[in-house]
Amino acid sequence: MPTEHLFIDAALAASDMARRIAVVLGDAIETRGVATIALSGGRSPRPVLEALSQAELDWEKVIVTLVDERWVAPDHADSNERLIRETLLQGKAAKARFVGMKNDAADAYAGQAECEAAFSRLPWPLDIVLLGMGEDGHTASLFPQGDELADGLSTSALTLAATPPAAPHQRMSMTAKAILSSRHIFLQIGGPAKKSVYDRALAGGPVEELPIRLALNQNAVSVEAWISE
Numbered sequence: 001m002p003t004e005h006l007f008i009d010a011a012l013a014a015s016d017m018a019r020r021i022a023v024v025l026g027d028a029i030e031t032r033g034v035a036t037i038a039l040s041g042g043r044s045p046r047p048v049l050e051a052l053s054q055a056e057l058d059w060e061k062v063i064v065t066l067v068d069e070r071w072v073a074p075d076h077a078d079s080n081e082r083l084i085r086e087t088l089l090q091g092k093a094a095k096a097r098f099v100g101m102k103n104d105a106a107d108a109y110a111g112q113a114e115c116e117a118a119f120s121r122l123p124w125p126l127d128i129v130l131l132g133m134g135e136d137g138h139t140a141s142l143f144p145q146g147d148e149l150a151d152g153l154s155t156s157a158l159t160l161a162a163t164p165p166a167a168p169h170q171r172m173s174m175t176a177k178a179i180l181s182s183r184h185i186f187l188q189i190g191g192p193a194k195k196s197v198y199d200r201a202l203a204g205g206p207v208e209e210l211p212i213r214l215a216l217n218q219n220a221v222s223v224e225a226w227i228s229e
């Protein structure tokens with residue numbers, strides 16, 4: 001069962017989440033000399049990343065990577081890398097080391113081996129994996145009814161190339177194995193539609209139906225959820 005942080009306002013939830021992320025990263029730097037965080041894309045993380053960018057951290061010791069990426073150029077409007085660069089990696093936080101998922105391969109499937117090699121060089125377990133969730137219950141780019149979902153839930157690889165059943169762009173995604181190879185999972189749930197999917201996921205059922213269950217219904221990694229109305 002996740003520890004829930006409940007807010008009436010998304011902005012308050014975002015600043016509280018940013019504050020908590022900074023504490024965990026600061027503790028990791030103090031304990032191990034390095035801190036690692038994997039970030040989701042989409043719309044939800046933007047205010048968190050903008051707030052986190054202002055945190056007083058030894059940013060040179062922070063490694064930032066992605067939970068998933070759309071297979072588009074890094075300057076494309078849908079690029080998660082672009083989102084991270086425009087929001088988090090600004091000012092002092094620009095000193096963080098960024099490890100992206102997109103490479104020069106023609107498609108995500110051709111690029112997966114290179115991405116896997118880059119991920120295998122990260123210091124595991126990651127300190128934080130920040131997950132989002134779609135209204136269909138997908139997390140990272142592990143989509144219900146996706147052709148690659150079963151593989152993403154069972155493989156021992158860290159990364160997976162996938163084609164969403166409905167959403168645009170081929171994806172690169174962290175697998176369930178990678179997501180659960182973390183010290184903390186932080187989850188953002190904004191608005192009543194996502195809250196109702198979250199409640200349904202928590203109540204139990206197949207991971208294949210609502211892939212967010214891979215994080216919610218396990219005991220190996222602590223999960224905190226920031227929930228706003």
Ligand SMILES: O=C1O[C@H](COP(=O)(O)O)[C@@H](O)[C@H](O)[C@H]1O
Nearest residue numbers: 040041042043044068132133134
């Ligand atoms: O496609 C994606 O969707 C989810 C949710 O995005 P949001 O815009 O509803 O916040 C996101 O977590 C994932 O990283 C992204 O690639």
